[in-house]
Amino acid sequence: MxxxxxxxxxxxxxxxxxxxxxxxxxxxxxxxxxxxxxxxxxxxxxxxxxxxxxxxxxxxxxxxxxxxxxxxxxxDTDPLAHLADPSSAGISxxxxxxxxxxxxxxxxxxxxxxxxxxxxxxxxxxxxxxxxxxxxxxxxxxxxxxxxxxxxxxxxxxxxxxxxxxxxTLDLPADGPEADHCGSCRACLDACPTDAFPAPYRLDARRCISYLTIEHDGPIPVEFRKAMANRIYGCDDCLAACPWNKFAQAAREAKLVARSDLVAPRLADLIELDDAAFRQKFAGSPIKRIGRDRFVRNVLVAAGNSGDVGLIPAIRRRLSADSSQVRGAAVWALAQLAPKALFEQEKSTHLAAEDDPAVRAEWLAGAAQPHCQ
Incomplete structure (x- = not known):
């Protein structure tokens, strides 16, 4: 051994x-x-x-x-620094x-x-x-x-x-289990943006941002969109909150050291990715496996949470996307940022031709919410 x-x-x-x-x-x-x-x-x-x-x-x-x-x-830097800049994106x-x-x-x-x-x-x-x-x-x-x-x-x-x-198949000498050293600490539980822990040591994936942004297909449930903030792929809040990280070591393997372009990238750049650009940017990355449409869906939710009206033109271009989950997320993002008159203008252009029930529901919900005044 x-x-x-x-x-x-x-x-x-x-x-x-x-x-x-x-x-x-x-x-x-x-x-x-x-x-x-x-x-x-x-x-x-x-x-x-x-x-x-x-x-x-x-x-x-x-x-x-x-x-x-x-x-x-x-x-080797604060893993949650992106949360201070809503126009940037958070990648696990x-x-x-x-x-x-x-x-x-x-x-x-x-x-x-x-x-x-x-x-x-x-x-x-x-x-x-x-x-x-x-x-x-x-x-x-x-x-x-x-x-x-x-x-x-x-x-x-x-x-x-x-x-x-x-x-x-070998019988090797065992090392023995490690004891639980969490004590009464609940920092990780309290850090979760969506209350995904129904009890200590139990996770409900249905409420977890990592699940929602990576594994979940289709629209992000409305109740979790605001809590997502600008997290577009995964969520590190519970990991980052753990006091035992004072002993954590920075990655030594070169291929695991963060690429500078994936640390708080700009939402404005990510919204515009077409399929070819998405595949090129994330070649060899775990992000590639969720596909461009699911990724852009996540980016659009983050855009809606950003408060950045400069993203409205890019969001409007996604209202005609081939993917229904991208269109739906674009409608929701537009409803968060656009004046009511602009939202209604786009609604009159797109709603009549929309055949996806979920996207139609986004248009109707967006028109009814107070953000579009």
Whole structure:
């Protein structure tokens, strides 16, 4: 194990721990409750893979040990600085450079090859791409504990790190679980803009801005639009609030260091992205997977929250977009910023030809609200 740990460090991993494959007996009941409460929202795959997700031995019956690894991606500046400038956009820290799946999985494969060469056995590697409960397993392996915001927290790394796992048929010495060190602190719970935590250690994805801006397809629910502010991809508020981040480390892997153009980019630039420009800008980025339409939907909601009337011309150009979710978000944004006369002018131009019920509802709701006076 000493050689494995040394090689892991050389590959850029910041922590390694081992748990037996039966180390999370509490996981099935917790997952079952999460699903029964509907807290997985539209992420149907979580229910479809419940049995495999809850127990590593169901996913792969031959597994005997799970090696969990962490790689830090911590920011070197205030991760929430964008909130002070409503005309800028907030992108979650983890998505400000390359897709971590591509980085971490390659390193895991190299490490797994070393394990097989030294000790034999069979291996499988996972980085958030299979039904694996990485956070409970990482807690069982001693990397940290699941905080009240349900994310993993480390006394040595804070909250900003990716997890990856190597499943092996070898019986390796276990490191033992980490204890919960949250105490009575509720900073992460109080920081959530949408009250997405019905109780400590429980998350309702239906209310989570990360879910709404990344996984959710269709219009953003009206009740959460103002709370989104200028967060256009993910939300780091609960992570950033954790006091254990005083020990967090800035990303050392070059491809995980934030690109300057993805730290508080201007909404005015992002609204105008066509599909080709979107693909070029976010090539190799996790943002690319949500597609241009869902991304621009998020940007338009942020534009509506910005108070910046200079964005009105760009918003008006999106009223004729091919995507109904883009058109609907543009209508809502226009209703937040435009004088009533301008809104009514655009409504008379577009409403009669609009065949999408959700977009029609946006026009009617926008005309009735007091913001358009």
């Amino acid at each position: 000493a050689a494995l740990r040394a090689r892991a460090a050389a590959l850029g991993f910041d922590a390694l721990g081992v748990a037996p494959s039966d180390a999370i007996p509490q996981a099935p009941a917790r997952l079952r409750r999460f699903l029964a409460d509907g807290h997985h929202a539209t992420m149907a795959w979580m229910a479809e893979t419940e049995a495999r997700r809850a127990d590593p031995r169901v996913l792969w019956p031959q597994v005997r040990s799970v090696i969990m690894l962490a790689m830090t991606y911590g920011p 820290v983890y998505a400000r450079n390359r897709d971590y799946h591509d980085i971490v999985k390659g390193r895991l494969k190299e490490l797994a090859s070393l394990l097989v060469a030294r000790a034999g056995g069979d291996v499988k590697v996972f980085v958030d791409t299979a039904p694996v409960m990485e956070k409970p397993l990482a807690e069982a392996a001693g990397l940290g504990w699941q905080g009240r915001h349900t994310n993993l927290v480390s006394r040595r790394l804070g909250s900003w790190f990716f997890l990856g796992s190597i499943f092996t």
